[in-house]
Amino acid sequence: MFRLILREEKFFEFFDEAANNILEGAKVLVQMTDEHDSDLQERWKRLEELEHVGDKITHQIIRKLNRTFITPIEREDIHGLAVALDDVMDLIEASAARMSLYKIKRPTEESGKLAQVILKSAEEIVKAVSSLERMDDVMEHCIEINRLENMADDISREAIADLFDKEHDPMDVIKWKEIYETMETTTDRCEDVANIVESVALKST
Amino acid sequence: MFRLILREEKFFEFFDEAANNILEGAKVLVQMTDEHDSDLQERWKRLEELEHVGDKITHQIIRKLNRTFITPIEREDIHGLAVALDDVMDLIEASAARMSLYKIKRPTEESGKLAQVILKSAEEIVKAVSSLERMDDVMEHCIEINRLENMADDISREAIADLFDKEHDPMDVIKWKEIYETMETTTDRCEDVANIVESVALKST
Amino acid sequence: MFRLILREEKFFEFFDEAANNILEGAKVLVQMTDEHDSDLQERWKRLEELEHVGDKITHQIIRKLNRTFITPIEREDIHGLAVALDDVMDLIEASAARMSLYKIKRPTEESGKLAQVILKSAEEIVKAVSSLERMDDVMEHCIEINRLENMADDISREAIADLFDKEHDPMDVIKWKEIYETMETTTDRCEDVANIVESVALKST
Numbered sequence: 082m083f084r085l086i087l088r089e090e091k092f093f094e095f096f097d098e099a100a101n102n103i104l105e106g107a108k109v110l111v112q113m114t115d116e117h118d119s120d121l122q123e124r125w126k127r128l129e130e131l132e133h134v135g136d137k138i139t140h141q142i143i144r145k146l147n148r149t150f151i152t153p154i155e156r157e158d159i160h161g162l163a164v165a166l167d168d169v170m171d172l173i174e175a176s177a178a179r180m181s182l183y184k185i186k187r188p189t190e191e192s193g194k195l196a197q198v199i200l201k202s203a204e205e206i207v208k209a210v211s212s213l214e215r216m217d218d219v220m221e222h223c224i225e226i227n228r229l230e231n232m233a234d235d236i237s238r239e240a241i242a243d244l245f246d247k248e249h250d251p252m253d254v255i256k257w258k259e260i261y262e263t264m265e266t267t268t269d270r271c272e273d274v275a276n277i278v279e280s281v282a283l284k285s286t
Numbered sequence: 287m288f289r290l291i292l293r294e295e296k297f298f299e300f301f302d303e304a305a306n307n308i309l310e311g312a313k314v315l316v317q318m319t320d321e322h323d324s325d326l327q328e329r330w331k332r333l334e335e336l337e338h339v340g341d342k343i344t345h346q347i348i349r350k351l352n353r354t355f356i357t358p359i360e361r362e363d364i365h366g367l368a369v370a371l372d373d374v375m376d377l378i379e380a381s382a383a384r385m386s387l388y389k390i391k392r393p394t395e396e397s398g399k400l401a402q403v404i405l406k407s408a409e410e411i412v413k414a415v416s417s418l419e420r421m422d423d424v425m426e427h428c429i430e431i432n433r434l435e436n437m438a439d440d441i442s443r444e445a446i447a448d449l450f451d452k453e454h455d456p457m458d459v460i461k462w463k464e465i466y467e468t469m470e471t472t473t474d475r476c477e478d479v480a481n482i483v484e485s486v487a488l489k490s491t
Numbered sequence: 492m493f494r495l496i497l498r499e500e501k502f503f504e505f506f507d508e509a510a511n512n513i514l515e516g517a518k519v520l521v522q523m524t525d526e527h528d529s530d531l532q533e534r535w536k537r538l539e540e541l542e543h544v545g546d547k548i549t550h551q552i553i554r555k556l557n558r559t560f561i562t563p564i565e566r567e568d569i570h571g572l573a574v575a576l577d578d579v580m581d582l583i584e585a586s587a588a589r590m591s592l593y594k595i596k597r598p599t600e601e602s603g604k605l606a607q608v609i610l611k612s613a614e615e616i617v618k619a620v621s622s623l624e625r626m627d628d629v630m631e632h633c634i635e636i637n638r639l640e641n642m643a644d645d646i647s648r649e650a651i652a653d654l655f656d657k658e659h660d661p662m663d664v665i666k667w668k669e670i671y672e673t674m675e676t677t678t679d680r681c682e683d684v685a686n687i688v689e690s691v692a693l694k695s696t
Binding site: 348383384387456 | 648651661664693
């Protein structure tokens with residue numbers, strides 16, 4: 082009967098949940114790139130669970146959106162941000178899936194660097210999203226996420242160029258090239274989050 | 287003089303045409319992955335024709351959209367759905383092009399599985415689009431398309447991991463990896479169609 | 492005090508600047524595919540500079556957009572066009588980066604053909620964007636950009652198929668495959684520009 086909620090603020094809580102879920106995922110990915118880490122498959126299964134948690138949060142946001150008449154920020158931005166946060170978690174899981182499925186012998190130094198950049202981006206996403214309700218300091222976190230994406234792009238390009246110089250097995254070149262690209266794409270999706278958050282902040286000033 | 291049509295329902299007919307064109311394309315792709323199929327290039331040429339048919343339908347929709355004042359569903363959704371359907375057909379053709387251009391010796395079992403998933407997605411697209419005008423059962427078809435996309439992602443990941451284990455020629459690894467990825471991307475584009483159809487259905491409830 | 496500009500026409504000037512910056516970038520890329528060209532890294536550095544120029548123009552457009560109340564074309568189209576032009580320049584730089592980082596011995600004929608198509612697309616972008624203010628001849632340039640994208644797709648597909656036939660070093664196959672794909676993606680981004688320009692033109696008729 083009263084399913085239509087007139088004005089709903091709970092969206093910010095959901096975004097916080099999704100961002101913290103990403104942060105937890107990024108921490109697991111960092112563990113996978115530690116050469117003393119023992120079980121890639123175990124970590125990957127954990128990331129699959131976190132991905133499902135992310136899916137549920139996304140669906141809750143979209144269901145609530147369809148029952149809400151007046152939203153605190155524009156409807157299309159709520160939808161866009163929910164999808165963008167979901168995409169980040171999906172790409173973290175996809176990076177882990179490749180490390181596990183391709184049975185890599187030991188993580189490379191570069192994969193560790195990229196995982197660290199993803200972790201830092203996740204920390205900035207948590208801050209950007211949590212500052213969205215109060216609209217303070219939003220921009221500086223978005224700028225930092227953009228900087229981190231550029232950094233990941235440079236690391237990934239150099240890492241792939243190095244594969245051609247130093248790696249003699251073409252199979253390993255193909256495997257690592259794709260792992261680096263998937264990790265770099267993860268930071269592209271973080272940048273998508275930052276761009277939406279930034280545009281929401283700009284509209285409200 | 288009377289080029290401006292006030293309210294136009296013909297859009298649903300065009301969407302049905304585009305969806306059935308995709309279905310025909312998916313059937314040709316399934317044939318290409320049958321190991322007893324004789325002529326990859328012939329099939330590919332057929333898919334190029336179907337791609338051109340798809341292009342024409344897309345242009346007709348966009349032309350009509352620009353002459354229509356009141357649309358049965360939101361303008362941006364009509365445009366988005368036309369482009370998304372076009373993209374599915376393009377990716378089916380792109381998958382076939384790679385199989386033909388890379389002169390694969392015999393289709394793999396996994397390429398057959400992926401083509402079947404694409405065929406099932408195409409069948410669901412036909413149903414989802416045809417139920418859009420009456421707005422009944424739309425959601426169940428969209429959910430099924432999402433499930434099929436997840437399935438294609440799993441098949442493709444496993445198939446690529448298997449290439450590294452079982453395939454000894456790096457050239458064949460590179461070829462098949464790209465064919466699997468292109469087929470998997472086809473189901474991503476099917477999911478884009480489902481997402482637009484779903485959002486149209488949600489807006490109208 | 493008077494930061495809010497009521498109606499701002501300067502957007503067209505910025506778009507012209509961004510388009511001419513792309514054209515300059517495309518010329519440098521053509522030089523890199525000349526087999527008598529001496530210094531890939533020098534050319535790449537130049538393209539990094541042009542990419543930064545592009546970034547600045549994009550930021551200026553978005554900053555101005557946020558301070559402008561009435562825009563000559565729809566706000567989302569201004570934003571979309573700025574981002575699309577930025578993406579073209581990024582992809583030109585990304586193509587050059589790969590040629591330089593992968594230390595290619597000599598440019599292939601096909602990379603020269605693709606660079607020429609990118610150059611022609613850039614020339615059409617300059618014309619399309621400059622005709623946007625007066626809204627004359629916009630469509631023919633957009634159609635030409637679409638035609639050039641199809642051409643690049645064909646060249647790139649054939650070039651990659653040729654690698655499998657003629658190239659014996661898998662490392663070189665992987666390198667060139669990615670260079671061709673990045674160049675082809677550049678023309679996809681040119682098509683995105685054309686699609687936005689086309690839709691702006693259609694809305695205004």
